[in-house]
Amino acid sequence: MEKNQRIFQHAIRLLLVLTMAGAVFLYSLRLKEPVVIKQYQEVPLKNLVEGKEDPFFQLRMLTNGSDGRTIQRAILKGPQGEASFYLRPSLSQANDFGFGHGEATMVGVPVGPYLLKSYVFIPEEPSTLEEALYEEVEVFYENGERFSQEIGLLSFYEESSGKEGLFTNLGVSSSSSGASTLSFTLTESIEVIDVTSPLLASIVEAFTVSINGKTLEEIQGEVLEEGSFVLLEGQFVGFGDPLMEKQVYDLRPVITYEDVEGGRFTYRIHNLHHLHHAMNFGEVLKYLRKRGAIAW
Amino acid sequence: MVAGLAKIFWGIFIMSVHLNLGSIQILPPFVGLLFIASGAKSLQEETKEGFFQKAYTVAIITSFFSLFGSLGTVAYYLSLYGPVLETLWLMVYSVLEVTTFFYLLSGLILHERAEGRQAMEEELIGRQRTYLLWSILYLCLTLLARTFFLETFLALTPILGLLVRVYLLFVFHQSKKTYLEPMTKEEEAGLLEEE
Numbered sequence: 001m002e003k004n005q006r007i008f009q010h011a012i013r014l015l016l017v018l019t020m021a022g023a024v025f026l027y028s029l030r031l032k033e034p035v036v037i038k039q040y041q042e043v044p045l046k047n048l049v050e051g052k053e054d055p056f057f058q059l060r061m062l063t064n065g066s067d068g069r070t071i072q073r074a075i076l077k078g079p080q081g082e083a084s085f086y087l088r089p090s091l092s093q094a095n096d097f098g099f100g101h102g103e104a105t106m107v108g109v110p111v112g113p114y115l116l117k118s119y120v121f122i123p124e125e126p127s128t129l130e131e132a133l134y135e136e137v138e139v140f141y142e143n144g145e146r147f148s149q150e151i152g153l154l155s156f157y158e159e160s161s162g163k164e165g166l167f168t169n170l171g172v173s174s175s176s177s178g179a180s181t182l183s184f185t186l187t188e189s190i191e192v193i194d195v196t197s198p199l200l201a202s203i204v205e206a207f208t209v210s211i212n213g214k215t216l217e218e219i220q221g222e223v224l225e226e227g228s229f230v231l232l233e234g235q236f237v238g239f240g241d242p243l244m245e246k247q248v249y250d251l252r253p254v255i256t257y258e259d260v261e262g263g264r265f266t267y268r269i270h271n272l273h274h275l276h277h278a279m280n281f282g283e284v285l286k287y288l289r290k291r292g293a294i295a296w
Numbered sequence: 297m298v299a300g301l302a303k304i305f306w307g308i309f310i311m312s313v314h315l316n317l318g319s320i321q322i323l324p325p326f327v328g329l330l331f332i333a334s335g336a337k338s339l340q341e342e343t344k345e346g347f348f349q350k351a352y353t354v355a356i357i358t359s360f361f362s363l364f365g366s367l368g369t370v371a372y373y374l375s376l377y378g379p380v381l382e383t384l385w386l387m388v389y390s391v392l393e394v395t396t397f398f399y400l401l402s403g404l405i406l407h408e409r410a411e412g413r414q415a416m417e418e419e420l421i422g423r424q425r426t427y428l429l430w431s432i433l434y435l436c437l438t439l440l441a442r443t444f445f446l447e448t449f450l451a452l453t454p455i456l457g458l459l460v461r462v463y464l465l466f467v468f469h470q471s472k473k474t475y476l477e478p479m480t481k482e483e484e485a486g487l488l489e490e491e
Contacts, residue, residue: 001402001417007425011431018436065379
């Protein structure tokens with residue numbers, strides 16, 4: 001009985017110490033402000049203006065599990081200026097986690113003490129939007145609070161038209177392993193002028209892209225003959241730093257070409273993307289440490 | 297003794313089994329803790345053993361903790377303000393619960409000692425130690441799982457917690473049985489010889 005009492009007393013002390021240590025550790029994990037998962041995306045302005053397609057501009061961020069604030073709007077900032085967006089109120093649309101978003105601010109995927117949330121924004125004045133590159137987002141809450149953070153690179157672009165009927169037998173594929181292909185047959189000869197993407201240069205090591213087995217540099221100036229089969233292959237190969245893979249990539253390089261009559265047209269590649277859906281607690285901790293969001 | 301031990305047995309049962317009618321919980325855990333407190337009070341009145349009075353007090357405090365948790369408002373507040381408060385709340389509640397049962401078993405042990413039933417006393421000491429060690433293991437693993445969000449542990453620790461409760465049910469059921477069918481002197485002597 002006396003031995004049991006000693007065990008009981010020691011156990012209570014042990015639990016007290018462990019609980020306090022655990023509480024201190026958990027408290028140290030609290031975020032001062034949400035952490036935006038960086039994204040490198042090219043977004044067509046046509047969709048933004050006419051509201052034809054989703055997504056317009058999607059913000060993914062990690063918040064404290066206790067963060068119940070309601071987001072109202074966001075401003076994207078870049079060297080060319082600012083663009084104002086508001087949160088799309090519809091709850092009917094599923095986001096990339098498969099559930100509704102919008103006003104349901106507590107919705108999110110729990111990862112440890114955090115919630116991984118996703119919001120879709122639409123422009124306040126679509127007609128004023130122009131081609132621009134944005135690097136920063138300022139998020140405004142209904143209670144008047146706000147925070148500003150790097151978003152990666154968001155490039156809004158104007159869709160320009162290609163030449164009608166130039167490509168036949170068009171085939172597109174992309175797989176979860178990060179591989180994507182685009183193939184077509186040319187109805188007339190073209191000369192590839194260049195292949196450009198404002199984002200590809202900044203994350204060039206993440207994707208390998210080739211056209212008929214040649215790199216984008218090698219293909220420039222090449223003449224592709226009428227009737228020839230063109231195969232574009234893309235592969236997300238990741239980064240030396242695996243944490244970079246937790247970020248969102250959706251690149252849309254544009255091929256500028258000249259037809260036999262000297263007319264210049266463009267063709268945009270749409271299937272080079274990488275979205276890391278799930279993150280476990282360990283990965284989130286590493287990501288937050290790398291972003292300097294937690295103290296240790 | 298039998299009535300008090302029966303109340304404790306059913307109290308543990310109610311604490312462990314959650315029955316819902318729609319979204320309303322029938323017999324929430326705090327009701328079980330009130331049963332245990334009532335059982336401790338009965339035992340204290342019958343035996344005048346101080347540990348039962350302590351168990352009664354701690355059980356009442358624990359039932360208040362449980363009641364506030366069941367009301368939803370505190371649970372909501374805790375979930376809103378994150379895992380730190382939630383973990384602190386859970387650990388305080390768990391320590392109070394372990395303390396209640398430790399005091400109850402201590403009271404029973406001292407009562408057996410006062411009655412001169414050495415075999416029962418020693419058996420209860422062994423059971424109290426088993427309960428203590430398993431409870432500490434359960435609480436340490438729960439704390440570890442909740443602090444580091446270890447998914448496997450988070451899934452397994454409730455099973456361990458349930459086993460500890462089942463063991464408690466067994467201990468109090470056995471104690472109740474000994475008062476329903478008190479051991480003869482020969483049986484007790486036989487039990488002592490075995491040990």
